[in-house]
Amino acid sequence: MTENRANSTAPVTAPQHSVEGFVKEFLRELHFGQGVTLERASVNDEYLALARTVREYLMARWLETVRRQRDAQAKSVAYLSAEYLLGRQLDNALIATDMTEIVEEGLASLGIELSTLREQEVEPGLGNGGLGRLAACFVDSLATMSVPCIGYGIRYEYGIFRQTFVDGFQVEQADTWLTLGAPWEFPHPEAAVTVHFGGSTERYTDDDGVERTRWVPAWDVLGVPYNYMVPGYQNGRVNTLRLWSARATKAFDLAIFNSGEYVDAVRAQTFAENISKVLYPEDSTPQGKELRLQQQYFFVACSIRDFVDNVLPADFDLHNLPDRIIFQLNDTHPVIAVPELMRILVDEKKWDWDEAWAVTQKCFAYTCHTLLPEALEVWPVALLGKLLPRHLEIIYRINDDFLAEVAQRYPGDELRLRRMSIIAEYPERSVRMAFLATVAGAKVNGVAALHSQLLRDKVLPDFSEYWPDKFTNVTNGVTPRRFVRLANPALSELITDAIGPGWLTDLARLREMEPLADDAEFREKFRAVKAHNKQRLSALLQRRDGITLPGDAMLDVMVKRLHEYKRQTLKVLHIVSLYERIISGELDPTSIPPRVFAFGAKAAPGYKMAKQTIALINHVGRVVNDDPRVKGALTVVFPPNYNVTLAETLIPAADLSEQISLAGKEASGTGNMKFALNGALTIGTDDGANVEIRELVGDENFFLFGLVEPEVDALVTAGYHPSSYYEENPTLRRAIDRIASGAFAGGDRTVFEPIVSNLLHEDRFLVLADFQAYLDAQDRVDAAYRDTEAWTRSAILNVARSGYFSSDRAMWDYIDRIWHSQPLAAR
Ligand code: 26W
Numbered sequence: 001m002t003e004n005r006a007n008s009t010a011p012v013t014a015p016q017h018s019v020e021g022f023v024k025e026f027l028r029e030l031h032f033g034q035g036v037t038l039e040r041a042s043v044n045d046e047y048l049a050l051a052r053t054v055r056e057y058l059m060a061r062w063l064e065t066v067r068r069q070r071d072a073q074a075k076s077v078a079y080l081s082a083e084y085l086l087g088r089q090l091d092n093a094l095i096a097t098d099m100t101e102i103v104e105e106g107l108a109s110l111g112i113e114l115s116t117l118r119e120q121e122v123e124p125g126l127g128n129g130g131l132g133r134l135a136a137c138f139v140d141s142l143a144t145m146s147v148p149c150i151g152y153g154i155r156y157e158y159g160i161f162r163q164t165f166v167d168g169f170q171v172e173q174a175d176t177w178l179t180l181g182a183p184w185e186f187p188h189p190e191a192a193v194t195v196h197f198g199g200s201t202e203r204y205t206d207d208d209g210v211e212r213t214r215w216v217p218a219w220d221v222l223g224v225p226y227n228y229m230v231p232g233y234q235n236g237r238v239n240t241l242r243l244w245s246a247r248a249t250k251a252f253d254l255a256i257f258n259s260g261e262y263v264d265a266v267r268a269q270t271f272a273e274n275i276s277k278v279l280y281p282e283d284s285t286p287q288g289k290e291l292r293l294q295q296q297y298f299f300v301a302c303s304i305r306d307f308v309d310n311v312l313p314a315d316f317d318l319h320n321l322p323d324r325i326i327f328q329l330n331d332t333h334p335v336i337a338v339p340e341l342m343r344i345l346v347d348e349k350k351w352d353w354d355e356a357w358a359v360t361q362k363c364f365a366y367t368c369h370t371l372l373p374e375a376l377e378v379w380p381v382a383l384l385g386k387l388l389p390r391h392l393e394i395i396y397r398i399n400d401d402f403l404a405e406v407a408q409r410y411p412g413d414e415l416r417l418r419r420m421s422i423i424a425e426y427p428e429r430s431v432r433m434a435f436l437a438t439v440a441g442a443k444v445n446g447v448a449a450l451h452s453q454l455l456r457d458k459v460l461p462d463f464s465e466y467w468p469d470k471f472t473n474v475t476n477g478v479t480p481r482r483f484v485r486l487a488n489p490a491l492s493e494l495i496t497d498a499i500g501p502g503w504l505t506d507l508a509r510l511r512e513m514e515p516l517a518d519d520a521e522f523r524e525k526f527r528a529v530k531a532h533n534k535q536r537l538s539a540l541l542q543r544r545d546g547i548t549l550p551g552d553a554m555l556d557v558m559v560k561r562l563h564e565y566k567r568q569t570l571k572v573l574h575i576v577s578l579y580e581r582i583i584s585g586e587l588d589p590t591s592i593p594p595r596v597f598a599f600g601a602k603a604a605p606g607y608k609m610a611k612q613t614i615a616l617i618n619h620v621g622r623v624v625n626d627d628p629r630v631k632g633a634l635t636v637v638f639p640p641n642y643n644v645t646l647a648e649t650l651i652p653a654a655d656l657s658e659q660i661s662l663a664g665k666e667a668s669g670t671g672n673m674k675f676a677l678n679g680a681l682t683i684g685t686d687d688g689a690n691v692e693i694r695e696l697v698g699d700e701n702f703f704l705f706g707l708v709e710p711e712v713d714a715l716v717t718a719g720y721h722p723s724s725y726y727e728e729n730p731t732l733r734r735a736i737d738r739i740a741s742g743a744f745a746g747g748d749r750t751v752f753e754p755i756v757s758n759l760l761h762e763d764r765f766l767v768l769a770d771f772q773a774y775l776d777a778q779d780r781v782d783a784a785y786r787d788t789e790a791w792t793r794s795a796i797l798n799v800a801r802s803g804y805f806s807s808d809r810a811m812w813d814y815i816d817r818i819w820h821s822q823p824l825a826a827r
Contacts, residue, residue: 012060015053022099022106026053038110044180046112047090047120050103051183054093058229062238069148075323075821076148077814078307079139080300080337081330083132083279084153084241085160086228087644088121089184091486092140096231122177123645124184125159126243128283129561130670131369133644134447135330137479137670137807143232143239144481144505145811147821150311152303154295155185155226155243156279163602163641168618172281172605186227187245191310194249195301196220197294201390206350214347215390221272222247223302233481233505244302246275282604283561284375293336293379293387300337304344318349322362326819329366329441332377332433338364338440339394347390353397365818366437366444367474369667371454372565378430381423395431399423402439406466420462438463438470443818447476448668448689454709472817475689476668477810480507483674488652490529491678491799498522507806510799517796520789527792530655530679537653544646545639550632554593554785557650557680558658559600559642562610565665568601569755570767570774571658572616575624575636576744577735577775582630584734589633593785596635600642600650612755614638619744619752647671652678655795656781659684660774662765664709666690673805679795681784683777685770689805697801701794703784705777706770715769722763725771732771736760 015025029049030036036045069076094100104114127133135151142149161172196217206212228241248269274291275298286292307325308318316324329335341363345356370376385392399422410416418425422435438444438460446452452473456464464471485492485504495503499512516522534555541547558571575597581587599617603610621636639646657675659666659682666688676682676693683703684690694702707715726733736756738744745751759767785791803809815821 012063014057014060017057017099017102019102019106019109022053022102023109025056026050026106026110029053029056043116043120047117048181048183050107050117051090051121054090054097054099054103055184055229057097057099058093058231058238061231061236062229062240065237065239072148073313073324074148075819076150076311076325077142077819077821078303078325078327079135079149079151079330080303080327080334081132081135081151081153082296082299082333083127083330084124084135084139084151084243085127085129085132085644086124086136087133087482087648088118088123090118090121092482093229093231095481095486096233098234120180122180123643124177125175125643126153126156126279128160128279128281130668131331133478134369134476134670134807137477137482138811139230139239139241140233140479140481141477141807141811143230143237144235144479145808146232146235146237147811147815149230149239150307151230151239151241152299152306153241153243154276154279154299155245156276157245158278160279160602160643161281161605165614165618165638165640168622169615170603170605170611184228185243188225188227189247192222192224192247193302193305193309194220195223195298195305197297197387199389201393210350212347212350213390213393215343219272220249221275221298222249223298225302225306235505242303242306244276244299246273246277246298248272281602282606284370284372284563285604285607286375286377287606288378288380288383290383290387293383296333297336297340297388297391300334301340304337304340308344318345319355319359321359325363326442326821327364328814328819329364329437331367331369332437335366335377335433335437335440336388336391338436339388339391339398342394342398343390346394357398357401361440362442364437364441366434366441368434368437368444368446368451368455368459371451371459371665371667373459376459377433378424379433381429381431384431392431395422395436398436398439409466416462420466434460435463441470443472444470445472445474445818446667447474448692449473449475450664450686450691450709451667451688454664474810474813474817475692475805476670476673477805477807478670478673478677479807480504480677482648483651484677487648488529488533488678490532491526491652494525494529495799503803505808507803507808510803511801513796513800517793517800523789523792523796526679526796527788530653530795533649533653537649540646540649541637541639547637547639549596549637550594550635552594553635554595554655555598555653556595556656556658557598557600557654557675558660559598559647559650560669560671562601562603562607562613564609564613565765566661567765567767567770568599568613568617569759570660570770571597571599572613572620573732573735573767573771574774574778575634576620576738577731578634579620579624579627579630580734580738581731582633583627589630592633592782594633594635596637598650598654599636599638600646602642609754609758612752616739616744616752616755623744647674651675651680654678654680655785655791656680657682657684659687659690660706660770661685661687662770663687663707663712665765673802676798676802677805679799681781681791681794681798683774683781692804693802696804697794697798701797701801703777703781705773707766707773712766715766720763720766720769722766722768723760725768726760729772731775732768 015021029052034045139151159175162175164171198218199216223244226243230239230241275294341360345351424430446455456471503509538549582589624636651674657680659672663685669688685706686708740756742749
C-alpha cells in the first residue's frame with residue numbers, strides 16, 4: 001500500500017518563477033483561498049493571499065527536504081526551546097526564494113504595494129529576548145547549511161505582551177498575534193500526541209518476573225503539532241519548526257460529559273488548553289509556577305514522542321538513538337526531557353536502568369544562557385512530584401547514582417556531595433535543573449568565551465573539576481540574512497557591489513571590505529547608507545508612534561530587555577547629567593554633537609524596579625525634549641513595544657550601540673553583534689561577547705569602559721558602598737539629586753524615590769561605581785564622532801571584522817564540538 005503510494009506520488013512542483021506565474025497564483029489564492037475579488041479585497045486579504053502564494057513556492061522544497069532527510073537517516077539536531085522569537089516571515093521567505101523583485105513587480109501590476117502588505121504581518125513573538133531570538137537564528141542557519149534539524153517548541157496563543165505606555169508607565173496588553181489569520185502554519189490535528197500528568201506510581205512484576213515501576217497518571221492533554229517552514233537561504237532546503245498546541249483529550253471530556261456535568265467538562269477543556277495559552281513574560285527570574293512546569297513537560301514529551309514514533313523508522317533500534325539524534329537543551333527550560341527519555345526506555349521499553357542511562361547521556365547537550373544565580377531554575381520537589389511523580393523518582397535515582405560516583409572519587413567529602421546534589425535542601429527541597437542538565441548532558445556550553453569561563457569557575461565549579469572535558473564554549477551568533485540582508489538592504493547592496501554576494505552565507509568574507517575603510521569614495525557611500533537608514537527610521541517612528549526625530553544627530557541606541565544588570569539606569573544618569581550640566585550653564589550645548597538617545601525595552605510585568613526605570617526614562621524624555629535650553633542637542637525617544645520588527649529598522653540606523661551591563665553578568669548579548677554588523681560603534685563593558693567584539697574590531701574602534709569582572713568581584717567582596725561615590729563625585733551627585741528633587745515627576749519626590757534609594761543604598765549592579773568611567777567614555781565618543789571620516793572608517797571596520805558573529809559559524813562550532821552531525825550531501 002505504502003509502496004504503491006510512494007510510486008504513484010506525482011512530483012510537487014512550485015508555481016512558475018516569473019511575474020506572470022506569480023500574479024496568476026496570487027489571484028488564485030485571493031479568489032479561492034480568501035474568497036474575494038481584487039476590487040473587494042482588504043489589505044489583510046491581500047496579505048494572506050500573498051503569504052499563501054509565497055509558501056507555495058517553498059512547498060516543493062520542503063517536501064523534498066523532508067523526504068531526503070528521511071531517506072538519509074542522518075544524525076539530526078532536535079533543538080528543544082520553550083521560545084522562538086521568529087520575527088515576520090514574509091520578507092524572510094521572499095529573500096530565501098529570491099522572489100522579492102518578482103513579487104514587487106507582480107503586485108505593482110495589480111496596483112498593490114508590497115511594503116503595505118509587509119506591514120500587515122503581526123510577528124510571532126513567541127519569546128522574551130535573546131534566548132528566543134537565538135533559537136530563531138540557529139534554525140535559520142541550519143536550514144541554510146543543509147543540516148538536518150527539527151526545532152521543537154510551544155505554539156503560544158499569546159506571545160510576549162504588547163507594551164503600551166500610559167503616562168510613561170508600562171501597561172501590558174495581550175498579544176493576539178493569531179486573530180487576523182496565521183498563513184505560515186500547518187496544523188496537523190490528526191497527528192496529535194497524548195501527554196500525561198499527575199497521579200502516582202506503582203510497582204509490579206512484569207511477565208519476565210522483573211520488578212518494575214509504572215506511572216498511573218491522573219489526567220492528560222493532547223499536543224497538536226503546528227509545522228512551520230524554515231527556509232534556507234537560496235539553497236532549495238526548507239527545514240521544519242514544530243510547535244505544539246494543547247487540546248483537551250476525548251477521553252477526558254467523555255468521562256465528565258457522561259457524568260452530566262456539561263459545564264465542568266467545558267471548563268476542564270479550557271484547563272487543558274491553558275497549557276499553551278501564554279508565554280511567561282519573565283526573563284531571567286523564574287517564578288516556579290505550576291503552569292510553567294506543565295508547559296515545559298508538555299512540549300518536551302510531545303517532541304520526544306514525535307521523534308521516536310514519527311521521525312524514526314518503525315523498526316528503529318533505540319540503542320542506536322545517539323547516532324540519529326542530539327537533543328540540544330536551550331537553557332534549563334526543556335531539561336525535564338532527560339527523565340522523560342529515561343521513563344520511556346526503562347518503563348515503556350523495559351530496558352535495564354544502566355543501559356537506558358548510557359544511551360540517554362549521549363542524546364542530550366545543554367546550553368546555559370545566564371550567570372545570575374537567581375535565574376537558574378529550580379523546581380520544588382513537592383510541585384514536581386505532584387505533577388510528574390515518576391519523573392521525580394527517576395531524578396532521585398539519577399542523583400543517587402551520581403552522588404555515589406562522586407563519593408567514590410572524593411571519599412568523605414560530605415560538603416562536596418551536598419554542593420553537587422541535583423536535589424537542594426534549602427530553602428526548600430527542590431530540583432536544580434542546571435545540575436540535572438549537566439549530569440545528563442554529553443556537553444555543557446556557555447554562550448561567549450567569558451561566560452563559558454565564568455560558568456566553569458563560578459556557576460558549576462565542582463562539575464567542571466569533575467568533568468573538565470564536558471565543558472565547552474560556543475560564542476553566539478546572529479543570522480546575516482535577517483539582520484543584514486533583510487534589515488539593511490542598502491548596506492547589503494553596498495557590500496555586494498564591493499565584494500560580491502558570497503558574504504551572505506560565508507560572513508567571514510566581510511573581511512574583504514577592510515581596505516575600503518581607507519577609500520574616501522566608499523566612506524561617502526557608507527555614510528549615505530546610514531543617512532538613508534536614519535530617514536527610514538524617522539519615517540517609521542513618525543507613522544508608528546508620532547515620534548519626530550531631529551534631522552542630523554548621532555543616534556545612540558540601547559535596546560534589550562529592561563533588567564537591572566543591563567543598567568539602563570546608567571544610561572539615564574548619563575542623559576540627566578548632560579541635561580543638568582547644560583541647564584546649569586556648565587556645558588555649552590553647541591560644543592557637543594547633537595544626540596538622539598533611543599531606548600527600546602520591555603519589563604517583566606511583575607518586576608517593579610524595571611517598570612519604574614521605564615517610567616523614569618519616559619519622564620526624563622518628556623522634560624528634556626520640551627526644554628528649549630537643550631533643544632536640538634539632546635533628544636530622548638522610547639518607542640513602545642520593542643520587538644524584532646522594530647529592531648530591523650532601528651539597528652541599521654544606529655551610530656552608537658550601548659552594551660553597558662555590569663562585567664560578568666551578561667552571558668553574551670546578541671544585539672551587540674547586530675549593531676556591529678550594521679556599522680555602529682560600541683560603547684561597552686568587558687562583558688559577554690563584547691569582549692570578543694572588541695578583540696576583533698580593535699580597541700581603537702570600540703569604546704571600552706568600566707570595571708572588569710575580577711574587579712567587580714573584589715569590590716563586592718571588600719564591601720561596596722554606593723553612597724561614597726555619590727558623596728565624592730559632584731557630577732554624579734547633581735544628576736541623582738535632580739532625579740530625587742522630583743524634577744522629572746512634576747515636583748513629586750516620591751515617584752522615583754525607590755530608584756534613587758536603591759542606587760544610593762544597594763546598587764547591586766555597581767552603576768555608581770562605573771558612572772565616571774562611563775561619562776569619560778562618552779566624552780571619547782563625542783570627540784571621535786566629530787571626526788566624520790575617522791568615525792566612518794571605524795564603522796566600516798566594525799562591519800568588516802564582525803563576520804565571526806554569524807550564527808552559521810556558531811552552528812559549525814556546535815557541529816564540531818557538540819553534535820558531530822553532518823550536512824546532507826549537496827544534490
Ligand atoms: C523565567 C525563566 C527564564 C530564565 C531565563 C526565562 C528566560 C531566560 C533566558 C535565559 C533569558 C535570556 O534570553 N538570556 C539571554 O540569552 C542570550 C542568548 O544566549 C544571551 O545573549 C544573553 O546574554 C542572555 O541574557
